[in-house]
Amino acid sequence: MKKGCLFDLDGTLVNSIEDLAFSTNEVLKLHHLPMHDISKYRMFVGNGVKKLMERALGQDHLHLLDECLEEFQQIYRQHCLDHTCPYPGMKELIENLKTKEIKMAVVTNKPHALAIEIVETLFPDTFVAICGQQELYPVKPDPQSTYYALMAMKLDKKDCLFIGDSQVDIDTGYFAVWIL
Structure with a gap:
């Protein structure tokens, strides 16, 4: 039996897409750039905030990246829990574990x-x-943060599951298991 679980957050434990989309669109609005529908953000997330902003800005506006990242951090900090909530059944699963x-x-x-x-x-x-x-x-899929979590849990990788929702999470679990 496994002794530990490593969870991804967004898209796994919690649904945060609405707050991420709102905050990113607010940044785009500040720069008079076209905003994106929430469905588009499902394709933008998963590789960290920098990649999210790069994807939202598009190639033509990458010169604004640093400024937009700073603005995003400020806006998202204020709105990160407006609509973000655990997925149905997740609290029960966590309590059961x-x-x-x-x-x-x-x-x-x-x-x-x-x-x-x-x-x-x-x-x-x-x-x-x-x-x-x-x-x-570095950000996932680099396994360093996973190794840190394993050390904090005082568990070996063979005793844990990595649970996520994206290719980045699959790669993270793969790298953490096979490249140590």
Whole structure:
């Protein structure tokens, strides 16, 4: 039996697409650029905020990237919990794992401080580690944040599952298992 679970955040534990789309569209609006429908954002997310903004801006406006990233951080910080919520059944699953004493961690490409805020608000006192995007290690699928979470959980990779919703998560789980 597995002793631990590593979870992706956005698209796995929580539905955050509406807040991400709103915040990105607000940045685009500030620059008088075309905004995108929420359905388009499902294709933009998964590789971190920088990639999200690159995809939303498009090739013709990448010269605005640094400024837009800064604006996004400010706007999203204020709106990251407006509509973000756990997927149906997720709270029950997490509680069930807790009662079975399964250790859990979050490994996400969401900025670290925001990941902590969202996870601690929606799942208080649940996860051994929350590893968001920060300068200490590259974004997923690079496995470094996963290794950190495993160390915090005091578990070996063979004792854990990596649970996610995207190709980035599949690659992260693959790299974390096979390249150590």
